[in-house]
Amino acid sequence: MTTASxxxxxxxxPALRPAPKWKPTLRRxxxxxxxxxxxxxxxxxxxxxxxxxEIIVRGKxxxxxxxxxSRISDLLRQLLGQxxxxxxxxxxxxxxxxxxxxxxxxxxx
Amino acid sequence: MIAELPTEVQSQRDxxxxxxxxxxxxTAKEYQRMAEVGLFGEDERVELIEGRIVQMAAxxxxxxxxxxxxxxxxxxxxxxxxxxxxxxxxxLNDYSEPEPDVVLAMPPDDRYLDHHPKPEEIFLVLEIAExxxxxxxxxxxxxxxxxxxxxxxxxxxxxxxxxxxxxxxxDGYRSKRTYTAEESFNLVAFPKVSIKVSELLPxxxxxxxxxxxxxx
Numbered sequence: 001m002t003t004a005s006x007x008x009x010x011x012x013x014p015a016l017r018p019a020p021k022w023k024p025t026l027r028r029x030x031x032x033x034x035x036x037x038x039x040x041x042x043x044x045x046x047x048x049x050x051x052x053x054e055i056i057v058r059g060k061x062x063x064x065x066x067x068x069x070s071r072i073s074d075l076l077r078q079l080l081g082q083x084x085x086x087x088x089x090x091x092x093x094x095x096x097x098x099x100x101x102x103x104x105x106x107x108x109x
Numbered sequence: 110m111i112a113e114l115p116t117e118v119q120s121q122r123d124x125x126x127x128x129x130x131x132x133x134x135x136t137a138k139e140y141q142r143m144a145e146v147g148l149f150g151e152d153e154r155v156e157l158i159e160g161r162i163v164q165m166a167a168x169x170x171x172x173x174x175x176x177x178x179x180x181x182x183x184x185x186x187x188x189x190x191x192x193x194x195x196x197x198x199x200x201l202n203d204y205s206e207p208e209p210d211v212v213l214a215m216p217p218d219d220r221y222l223d224h225h226p227k228p229e230e231i232f233l234v235l236e237i238a239e240x241x242x243x244x245x246x247x248x249x250x251x252x253x254x255x256x257x258x259x260x261x262x263x264x265x266x267x268x269x270x271x272x273x274x275x276x277x278x279x280d281g282y283r284s285k286r287t288y289t290a291e292e293s294f295n296l297v298a299f300p301k302v303s304i305k306v307s308e309l310l311p312x313x314x315x316x317x318x319x320x321x322x323x324x325x
Binding site for chain 2: 041
């Protein structure tokens, strides 16, 4: 910086500071904000997830995936009974900026 | 404290950060609702660009002075003929609501009580760039062109030049001219109005001398 301004002075030209390049960054959301977000901003039945502050669209489940995941949940319930609660496609909060958000398509308990 | 992640997990995380997961894009309406319910902090500077809420560059002194100068200069030259917006939102399309540094819009100002200015109501968009030059030129400029902003000016504080873009189209602006500080450019909407680039630029040296403080 000092050398740059020196040369500029010597040449009697304005000092052109090499400006650092700026890149836009996404506004990230927290778990709390996503719930606030539910206050009529996003459609209730939308399948979304909060991953590291980004709100991600979850695609529609295909028939194979749906059948497989419900088999898994049935199997786990059968095997574990009362020993564990099987949460089927319900949110888990990993940290302040990551949560697998709910969806309501009739398969939740 | 945090164990090193397995390579595949790390690469998955990198993929997320580089935006390969389908982001939920927001409409201007949803974005406006978020602002209404107070989701964004008072001092948070964000704008909606193609469905993504992006954080805006911090303003430095040069940028602030150039914004003030441009505002004053345009107000003086155009008076009642245009509404000057400074860092106010404009509605480019259903998914884009940027806040350019200076916007010239159709008068009167009370027509914007129920909506932000739309492209057909906008005479000029001026962005002042120092650190955000590449972003303004490569991302914002085509976006303004695609949405029919008839004139886009980019004031380059690094080289002290003004880039004047005209004739918008889906592939960008068909006309681009660069003016040096000593040159003047005119406005598409008001061809007789000529503006000297140096009038918009921050001065190289200050002539301002603070008055001596009285001894107490």
